[in-house]
Amino acid sequence: xxxxxxxxxxxxxxxxxxxxxxxxxxxxxxxxxxxxxxxxxxxxxxxxxxxxxxxxxxxxxxxxxxxxxxxxxxxxxxxxxxxxxxxxxxxxxxxxxxxxxxxxxxxxxxxxx
Amino acid sequence: xxxxxxxxxxxxxxxxxxxxxxxxxxxxxxxxxxxxxxxxxxxxxxxxxxxxxxxxxxxxxxxxxxxxxxxxxxxxxxxxxxxxxxxxxxxxxxxxxxxxxxxxxxxxxxxxx
Numbered sequence: 001x002x003x004x005x006x007x008x009x010x011x012x013x014x015x016x017x018x019x020x021x022x023x024x025x026x027x028x029x030x031x032x033x034x035x036x037x038x039x040x041x042x043x044x045x046x047x048x049x050x051x052x053x054x055x056x057x058x059x060x061x062x063x064x065x066x067x068x069x070x071x072x073x074x075x076x077x078x079x080x081x082x083x084x085x086x087x088x089x090x091x092x093x094x095x096x097x098x099x100x101x102x103x104x105x106x107x108x109x110x111x112x113x
Numbered sequence: 114x115x116x117x118x119x120x121x122x123x124x125x126x127x128x129x130x131x132x133x134x135x136x137x138x139x140x141x142x143x144x145x146x147x148x149x150x151x152x153x154x155x156x157x158x159x160x161x162x163x164x165x166x167x168x169x170x171x172x173x174x175x176x177x178x179x180x181x182x183x184x185x186x187x188x189x190x191x192x193x194x195x196x197x198x199x200x201x202x203x204x205x206x207x208x209x210x211x212x213x214x215x216x217x218x219x220x221x222x223x224x225x226x
Contacts, residue, residue, distance in 0.1 A: 004156075033214055040122075042202050042216035043157065056213045090156050098207045099145050099164070102214070104156030 002026070004093050004105035012111045013081050021076045021108045025093030031055070032074040033102060034066055035090040043090055049074060050096045086112045116140060119203060119217040126224055132190040134220045136203030139184060144207030146179055146186045151200045151219065160201075161188075165208070193224045 005024045013019050025032050031050040035043035045058035049068035063079045072093075078085055088109050092102035120135035136146065145164045149157035163170045163179040163186065170177045176189040186205075190197050200219040 035214075035216075040218075042119075042218040045214045045216075048214060058213065058215075092156070099162060101147060101159035101162060102149075102157070102204075103159070106154070106156045 004091055004103050006089075006091050006105035006108050008108060009106070010109045010111075012113060014113050015081055015083060017081050018077065018079050019081060019110060021078075021089050021091075021110070023074045023076070023091030023093075023105060025072050025074070025091075026103055029093035029095055029103070030072055031094045031096035032068055032072065033092045033094075034074070034076045035092065036060075036085075037088045037090055037107070038086075046076070081112050083112050086110060117203065117205060117215055117217040119201075119220045122218070123221045123223065126193055126222070128194060128224055128226050130193055132193050132197070132222055132224070134188040134201050134203075134222070136186040136188070136205075136217055137184060138205050141205070142181070142208045143205030145205075146177075147204040147206060148175075148177060148186075148188050149202045149204065149216075151202060157202055157216075190222075193222075195224045195226055198223050 007022045033048040034046040037043045046060050047066045048056040052068045066076045068074045088107040090107045092104045094100045116139045118137045126132050147162045148160045151157040161177045163177045174191045178187045200221045202219045203217045
C-alpha cells in the first residue's frame with residue numbers, strides 16, 4: 001500500500017507570495033495533520049482535520065489555512081510568505097481515533113528567498 | 114501553557130550499551146504517549162505507544178515507561194547499534210490535549226562502534 005505522499009518535494013518562493021502544499025493520506029485514513037519543522041526542532045503542530053472538519057489548530061497565524069477534501073486528501077495554504085516560513089512541512093495521516101499513530105510523509109521543503 | 118521537554122539534545126553512546134531518553138511534560142494530562150524515530154530528510158516513523166494505565170511497554174529491543182505522577186516517559190534501546198542513530202521524538206496525546214498534537218524537540222542519538 002502507498003504511504004502518505006506529499007507534493008511538491010521542494011519549493012522555492014519569495015517573500016509575500018502564496019504557497020499551496022498537498023497531501024494524500026494512506027488509503028482508509030480519515031484524518032490528516034500538518035506540521036512545520038525547522039532544523040533542530042521537533043515538528044510543530046499546525047492543523048488536524050478529520051472527516052473534512054478542523055479538529056485542532058496550533059499556534060500559527062491566520063496566514064496559515066488548510067482544508068480536507070471528500071477523498072480525505074488535504075491542502076495547506078500559506079499567504080504572505082515570510083523568511084521565517086522556510087521549513088520542512090510534514091503531513092501525517094491516521095485513522096482518526098485519538099490514540100492511533102501518525103503516519104508521516106517525507107515532507108515538502110519550502111525555502112523563502 | 115503545555116510544555117514538553119526531552120533530555121539533552123544529543124546523546125552519544127557506545128554500541129552494545131543501553132540508551133535512555135527522557136520525555137517530561139508539564140501543564141497537561143495526556144492519555145497516552147507515543148515515541149517516533151526520525152532520520153535526516155525523512156518524516157518521523159512511529160515506534161511505540163503507551164497508555165496512561167500502562168507502566169511499561171516493550172517491542173524487541175525497545176522499552177517505554179510512563180509515570181503519570183512524575184509526568185515522565187523513559188525510552189530505552191538495549192544492545193544499541195549504529196543503525197539506531199537517529200532523532201527520537203515523544204508525542205503526548207489524548208486527554209486534555211485532544212485535537213492538538215505537540216512533539217518534543219527530540220533527542221539526537223548517535224551510537225558509535
